[in-house]
Amino acid sequence: MKSNRVLLVSIITIIILLAASILISVTYDSYRFYNGLAGSLAMSPDDEEIAFSYYENGDMEMYTSNREGNHIEQVSHSPDGDVTNPEFSPDGEELLYLSASSQRVSSIFIQDRGTKKTEQITGEDIHIEDAVFSPDSEMIYYIGIAAEDWQAEDGEAAGGFDLFAYDRESETTKQLSKQNYYIMDNLSVDPNNSFLLYSSFEEDTEEVMSFSLNDDPDISTEMERFTGEVYNPTLSPDGEALAYSVMVDNSVGNDSYEYELFLFDTDSGNRQRLTNTNTNVEAPVFFHEDDRMLFLKDRDWPEDPVNYSLHSINLDNRETERISINGLEEQGTPLFYASAAAFSNRYVAISLYSLLGILLTIVWNYRQKTYRPAVTSFVLSSLLFLSSLFSPLFDPWGMLGLGNLAGSLAVCSLIILAFAYILKRFRPAP
Template identity: 30%
Template sequence: MKKGFLWGAKIVVFILLISSIYLSYTQSNDPYRFFTGLGSEISISPNDDRFLFSYYKGGNEQVYRSSISGKDVQQLTTSSETRSHTPRYSSDGKRILFLTKKPGVDEPNVLNVANADGQSLQKISDDSLHVTDALFSTNSQQIYFIGMPASDLGKLEGTEEGGNNLYAADVQTGKVKQLTKKDYFVMSDLAIDDEKVYYKIPNDQDYSDELYEYNIKTKKEQAVTQLKLPGDMYETTFSPTGNQVAYTAVSQESENSSLYEYELFLFDVQSNNTEQLTTLKSSVNSPVFFHKRNKVAFLHDTAWAAQPEEYKLKTIDLKTKEIQEVELAIPKDTNNEVLSSLVGYIGNVYTIALLYVVLLSLFTYSFRKDKPYLIPIISLSIAIVGVIASFVTAAVFDPWAGIGIGTLSIGIAACSIILFLVAFVIKQVTTKRNHSL
């Protein structure tokens, strides 16, 4: 192999490796930077004629609506600087709310309200508050939402000064009022009726979730003792009558597997019976009851457990248990889809490992005569130092950073083993060639 060609190959592979690492880093910080596909939340209009959802196009997430059949898709928000997500219809169907955030891990969600067609946009909260969930009151005049100080976003439990609390905002004036002052580390799954707002709080004693209620009239908060929901429920949502609860949970079949599978379940409040509705063997998100039909819509993550998620919008008839997919008539953006796929392949950890092995194999070939095992030894030494550093980092500084360093070091060690095999083959071939000469 000529020296000029060898050095050219090294430079090309090195550039590809650096590009792959860069794309992997940007994807790990923002897996949706180039993504095209459905967002993670849906809503159904009060008369069951429209879906409300968010959709990514080349990393730009905005709110859309469609007919209940998935046709007549209309884009309602158009910001190029923020992502719009978690949309909800008002009880009368005349208005919508949604959250917006700038791309980035620790950027806060801001609450917005608009007409059902996306016009007359009004910002309810500002950047000082991070909103995680929100819904309209039954008379559509108030918005109840869960929020926490944006300055505490991303902090570990026990290190934040203020946690999550329940807030209310007047739709007409936009005036926001804090209703609770418990500073919960986690609050989730808002639901509402004429008198009460419901949400879940983790129980510190058995690590399960407990249902709480805030009485709108008495302004008091208490645990809901009369309704005993099953444990380990996620994304709970009440039916319009309040007699049923749809939720996702780990299926019994996957409890002992390495990857949990989250299926859709239905809980009957009167009989206390639980029924598993799906066996999709992946992950179900955002269950929503139809208002006038005996059906539930949900999102099926067909790429579980990778990021970004690949959601399919589906419905299930609660009587027949028939599942149907709703094909959303969103125009294809070929350029964005190709770019997203290309970034996914180049920024993949397996691609990085392959390029790392190829690059060091080229350097190993350069040392084939005198020191064929030099490069593999250096690579393995780096891996060993990394493993030691991971334990030190986890013990002294940050456990998560230690885990990250350890994972990277194990990957380098695996590549080093391959490099030793490559060096062995190169040495054998070089030795035979020298003997033949």
């Protein structure tokens, strides 16, 4: 009788903990009090200053440091704490960045690095996804979408992303393209101001696209032929190379993918792999004078929140070096919220679910139905998998989410099944 009471209390406790883990994972904002690097970088033209976005207690602001990660300076002071996409002007005297409003509409801001005066370039009527200076700083090219379309629910937007050019002298804007892309990002301009590069989704893959700014764009034949599903494409300052991330073969056997950094020679068409981190590498940024590159490495991939570390890589010998952001990286997320984030980890839920299945198997073993919890779990996993096949009709990302959940439940079901087999073989029902 006492053992039955202990078993019942254990099952109830596991159910409560599992429900709490699921509830926290659904409702908890892992970035609410987060401290750490965000996903955007820039290097000054003299290679002496780095601009980067950084979370401090959940607010993402723009900072600068020297190339060693010292002398931290906060550039932006946004009331809504969502500042990204830094870009130095070609002469290094200005810094462009995007700052989002409470309505999630990002606008272009430019700060004079000498006077610290900041000017807002675009208004609340258009959301900006990325922006760059022209080589002579007279124009600002950007990717934008009408704010009403950006804020619309999926399937209700009438327009999409396109390319725009803002003339700084006349303060006029010209729409360059009329493609209405669903996703469009990673804007670069070649050093001769003859074409723009950007990434967009074409036939369900992310492709590098070009847009001519004149009748005779200085784009190489190899660059025009460049194909492949790549991420974070970035053109070098001299236009002779393209850095990007690629999903590589997953040899570790888990349900996540790894993204490594590659380099493409725009003249020869040669491609070289630069990193082998076994995680996710993002935000490649070329140095201007040195043959080096910055990038971010997510040490906790694929978990949230991200845990980026800043690195530089020598493009000649592939040696990497970590750059510590001194004065900021020492800050940690408050213990309570760090604990909540850890408890919402999917591996905690998987462990609790497996333990619950094992305890229920013991209960059903007394009723000579030892395999019922395992069979029930397999049925639930199968239903989730079938649902994932139809989810793209309603939610493009639903297939990935439901598919991962179904896979996790299948693993748990195997654990429960193995325990049921051992229990039935060595400790049959009374």
